Every structure is written in C-alpha cells, then in structure tokens.
Amino acid sequence: MIMVGFLALILLIPLAFVQNLIEERSERKNEVVKEVGEKWGSSIYFYGPILKIPYTDPNSKTYKYAYLFPEQLDNQTTVETKPLNRSIYDATVYTAEMNFKGSYIKPDFDLHNIPAGYVHWDKATILIQTTNLKSIKDQVDITFNGQKHTFEPIYNSNSGYEALETPYIDLSGSALFPAAFQFKIKYNGSELIKMVPIGKTTEMSMKSNWHSPSFTGNFLPNDKTKVITDNGFSAKWKVLHINRAFSQQYFKTLPDLSKYAFGVNFVVPVDEYQKNERVSKYGFLVIGLTFLTFFLIQAISKIRVHIFQYFMIGIALVMFYTLLIAITEHSSFRLAYVISGIAVVIMITLYSFSILKNRKFPALIGTSLSALYLFIYIIIQMENYALLVGSIGLFIILGLVMYLSRKIDWNSN
Template sequence: MENQEFQEQQNNEEKTFFQSTTAKMIMVGLLTFVLLIPLLFVQNLIAERAQRKSEVVNEISNLWGSDVAFYGPILRIPYNTYENINVTDQKTGATTLQRRATTNYAYFFPSELTNTSKVKKNESLKRSIFNPVVFTADMNFKGNFTAPNFTKLNIPEESIQWDKAAIIVKTTNLKSIKSELKIQLNNEKLTFEPQPDDKSNYSVLATNLFDYKTLATNSLINFNFGITYNGSNSINFIPIGKVTAVGIDSDWESPSFEGSFAANDTTKVVNKDGFHVDWKILDINRTFSQQYANVLPNLEDYRFGVKLIDTVDEYQQNERVSKYGFLVIGLTFLIFFLIQSISKINIHIFQYSMIGIALIMFYTLLISITEHSSFSLAYAISGIAVVVMITLYSISILKNRKFPLFIATSLSVLYTFIYVIIQMEDYALLVGSIGLFFILGAVMYFSRKIDWGK
C-alpha cells in the first residue's frame, strides 16, 4: 500500500514538472529561437529579390542611358612647341642639329556658362514588376568665351595655330544623345563629332576646326547649343564657367541635390508635381584655373547636380519590416503564454508552432503582394489575413471569444505600430523606444498576479 502511494506521488511530481510554468516558458522560448531560422530564409528571399531588381534596373539603364555628367564647352586651340634634336646620317655618319615641332593644345573655359534643363521622367520602360528611374533631359547651354590668355601659359604668339581652333565637350553618356549636335558660335554654326577616348569616364565631342580670329567679334565668341539625353538616376555638371548658372525643372517629385555646391534655397521648389532648382557658382568658389596647357584637369571633385530617387523602394521596406520579425513572434507568444497562465487553459507546443508559422507567412505574403501592388496595400492585406487566421485558430484553442478578441486587437495594434515606425525616418527610434516602453509596462501589468512557482 505504501509503495503504491509512493509511486503515485512520484508520477504526480514528474507530471507537475513538465507541465509547470517554467517548463512551458522554456519550450516557448526555444520555439521562438527556432522560428528565427525560417525568418532568416525570408530575409534572404527579400535580399535575393532586391538583387534581381538591381540587375534588371541596371540592364534597362545601360540600354536606355546611364547617369548624365557634363563637362564643357571648352575652347581648344593648338600651338607648337619646338625642340632641337641631333640627327645622324646613316650613310655618312655625320650628325646635324634639327628643330622638330610638336603640336600641343591649350584649353580655355568660358567666361559665362548658363544651362537650363527640363527633365521628364519616363514610365514606359517598366519591365515585369520593376520600374527603373529613367528620364529624358532637354538641355540648353549658352554663354561666351573671352579672348584666350596665352601669356599665363607662357606660350608665344607665333606658336599659336589660330586657324585650327575647336570647341569640345565631354560627357559620360555619349550613346544616349538623341538630338543633332550643332553649336552656334557668333554667326556660324558648327557640328560636333565624336573624338577618340581620352582614357577617362568621359567621351569627347569636338566641332570641326575654325579660325578663331576670323570668327571672334571684339575677341568674344558667344555660343548656344542644345542636347537631348536619355538618362537614368542623376544629372551632374562641372562649373567651368567664370560664372556658372544652372537651372533644372522636372516632374520628378523626389530629388536629392548632391555634389560640392549647394542649390539656391530662395528659388528651390519641391512638391508632388516636381521640382525647380538653381545654382550660381563663381570662379572664386572653386580652386581651379580658367586655362590649361596640354592636359585638361580631372575636376570630378567639383561635380554638382541632382539625383532622382525612387522613394518607394518596396524591398527596403520589406527588409525593415522583417527585422521586427523576432519582436512580433516573441510578443505574440508572450500574449498566448500570459493567457494560458491566467486562464489555466493548456496550449500545446504544436499549437504555438502553427501560430509561429502563420506569423512567418506574413512576410512571404508581404513581399509577393508588394511586387504587384503598393507596399501599403500589401501590408494591409497580409496583416489582415494573418490576424484573421490566428484569431480563428485561437477560438478553437481557447474555447471562447473573449481571449481571441484580445489577441486580434493586440496583433492589429502591433502591426500598425510597426507600419508607423517604418514610415518614419527622423523619429523612428524615438517612437519605437516609446512604444516598446509601453508594451513592457502592459506585460508587467498583466503578469503581476501570475504564480510563477507552479
């Protein structure tokens, strides 16, 4: 009789241990960490789809036109340099001194350079579910060259070949120019032609040769020309004018003004219909000269312009949402665990697993629906679907409607809270910290009467 009572007592102790609150807490905690594995797979899926988008966008941009950068126009005038060399006659062995001429080039930047550009976005190149940032830019340049100062370059007058002058421009997007390239120089119109690559990121266009002294009026050459580009992502200029003025109008609603020079805040306008921006840069604002001999300088550090931003990057938003996956799973399990502890309703670890998998499915639904609609709509559909599924499942588990209604409300608030956070930039950390503080307070309040010793 005593042995039988001892055995029943031992069985009760073993049953109590495995069904204790501590044991259940450990199992739910382990399950939470196990669910990080499929969550990691979801994050890898998001990264893979983002990489695929990047590849497609780059392919379209390469076909349509890459970033536009403009360096010019520049007045180029050749000049001769001479050197004395010894020449030996192979038959007689006699050595004579001969003078050999070498042609070099002097480059002069304009005194005034004004650009007005109209940039229009193109939405016809959408491929599958991807929509790249591409545009057509109509750019007009005008200004003037004053008399070139060869004295500063230590080049004598008799060495200058005035009749072989040319105007050159350098651009990164030669293949995507869609207009006839002609420049008006005073009363004469010249045509640009491509020149050999100068071993930089720029391609060179040069006019046919002209006589500077014949063309110049009072030692001044006025110029006017236009270029139409197919481009993508950005437009940049180099301020080579003694006074450089640039104005851009566009229907793109999300620009980012970049480079070494700030735009004019008094005339800058950015709204849902597009933007207008102006720059005015003087020669005293940069540290390079207006004339060079032999080689043009690398002025990449002086670039400025505008980058057209795709603010609705669905993959970046999905990635940010997935980073809160551990928080969503942990808080959802915590809600069920508190309900189980308060109501004494037993929830099997398998049922926790089903709830966890449903939470993971939210992210796969979100990324797949986002690719075919807006992120906000996809978030709403995915969130409602998961909340409804877990709520209906909770009714069958908890055998009443009070607790499932609380779960549905809690999950709705949690998903809404995360959506608000990811839409913010400057205040995301502040709002997130305050929200987590209140969540901690709620957990402390509802768990205050639980007997953790059982």
C-alpha cells in the first residue's frame, strides 16, 4: 500500500508536465489570436461625438476649449462575427457598423463668466475619441444641420487615444441650435466594443450573429429587450444623465470617462484548452481510483500485481491527457475525448488480461475506467452544477469502495 501510494504521488510529476504543456499550447493560441486580431482590427472604444468650441479666457487671455456633449444620442450597431484561421488556431473577429444620430443645444458661456465676444463660434469642430483607426473601412462623414463634414484623423496627446475631428464649422448663427447630426462608421475589430454614454439621454441597440455575448462595463442592457439565441443576440441600452456622475459641458479639459463605458465582449465561453485544463485536474483522481481498483482486486483474488505493472498502468493514464490535447488541436474536444478514452481503456484492459489471468477482473476494470471517464466528461460540461455533481459522484464512489471492501480480512493480507 505504501509503494502504490508513493507511486501515485510520483505520477503527479508527469501529470504536472502535461498541465504545463496545456498551458503552453493555450498561451501560443492566445498569441496567435492576438496577432490576428491586431492585423484585422483591435477592440473598439468610442467616446463621442463631442462639440468642441474654442474661446479666449477673459482672465489669462489664453486660447482654450469648451466641450459640449449631445442632448440626445442614439446608436444602432450591427456586428457580424466570423472565424479567421491561422495554422491550427481560430480567432473570432467582427465587422461592426455603427449608426449615430442626435442633437446639441446651445452652451451657456455666461454661466462660466465668458463674454459672448470671447467665444470663437466660427472655429468649432466635432471630436471623436476612439481606437482602431487603422481598421475603419470607409470615409467617415457627419451631417451637421444639413451640411456634410468629413472627419480627419488626429492624435490626442492628452488622452493617449486616437481621434477623429472635423474641419472648422461656423456656428455664428444663433438659429443653428438645437443642432442635429447623424453619421455612420464601419470598423473591423475583435474582442470588444465599448461606448461612453455622453448623451443626456443615450440609447444604444446592438444586433449580432454572436451566440455568447458578455455584457460588460458600467451599464447592462434592458432585460426586457435582451434576446440571446444560438443564432445571435440583440440588446438595447438606455442611459439617462442622472445615471452617471458627469455633466454635459466641460471647459478647459476633456475628462477621461472610460470607467462609464459599456458594451459587449465577444468572448469564447470555454475554449478547447480550458476544457483540457479542467480534465487534467482530475488526473490524480483517475490514477488513484484505478490503482485502488487494482489493489482491491489483488486483495480479493490473491493475485499479485507488481509495482512495475502499476507504474505502466499509471503512465498509460497520464498518456490520456497528451493524446487529448494533441487530437483536440486538430478536431473537436468531444471527438478527441472519445478517441483518447477508448484508446486508454482498451490498452489497460488488454494489459489487465495478461496480469490477472482471467476475463472477469479485466472486464470490471475496463467498465470502471469507462464509467469514470464518462463521469468526468459530464462534470466538465457543467458550469453551475459541476461542484455539486462531482461531490455527489465521489461520495457514491467512496460508498461503493467501502461496500466492496467490507469483507476483506486485512489482518490476513
């Protein structure tokens, strides 16, 4: 018993190497997915549109800016996801088309003691802070009060974000407000879309063919409008100015409001490497229960099993995990699990025939090992009930072992 227990502990070493192999392959996949994502298009962060109006500070006589957020901001986004293949790895990317419309009201500079003559209405611009400029697919034009203006790329050194800004827009006429706008922007991207709700009332709707969205950020979609199916999802958000702690006008500097952003993360819930990692955590359990089965058979039948034979069986059990990760990379996890499980069960069962010299005990071992692998497969498919089902299953196994070993006379063995 001491030697078998010590051998089970020794087999934790190759089992740890297998887990390191799974981690290494997973990191390699993440590197490839990140590289593909960077070439196709990275995550999208959208902060805008912001009406930027220059003025001269009456005290310091310096040139500064006032930033005005929309009174109403509506966004409709359609996201089409697809897999991109590189070598043996798949990366999920998307194309997002974002349509915006809304309106501004005239800012009140008198509240900040800025005389009307100090405001340069003829040099106003519209600013958008964003990421992933390289993956914008079409020219971005905004229709502002019926006139079309084209955004130009700039780099905002203060925020560190890339940005789009229009040429000067003349807002000298008081009849220009309330000012309506609309525009659309099309991105190639990956992983994430986030937007800052800068409208006094911000409404956003999103539709996509992605089946497992993760809603992220400071605001969640309305439960009544959220629909998730195997073919995709749709969701709507409505954020009021009372829901977030920032105002509609800023003078001198534009604040970083990224902590108020919300959106969707296009994540793979559990990838093949995560499943392999979860299975490998049950490796010691499989080895221990298999050794226990052989030991009980040895105690009941008086057939001697050499420690070297235990070692061979243990190595075969460890090989299950290397087969599983290798086959998974070229097929599905389910098929890899079936092939690896059948291969190991057949190998150990046939080896048992040569050790135990009969058919009854090898058949018992093959059946027990098959049931154990099936039990583990069922557990890893569960998320909410994995711990509960696993604990109940182990309790039943312990009870079965206690029942089968109740009549063994340990003093005579």
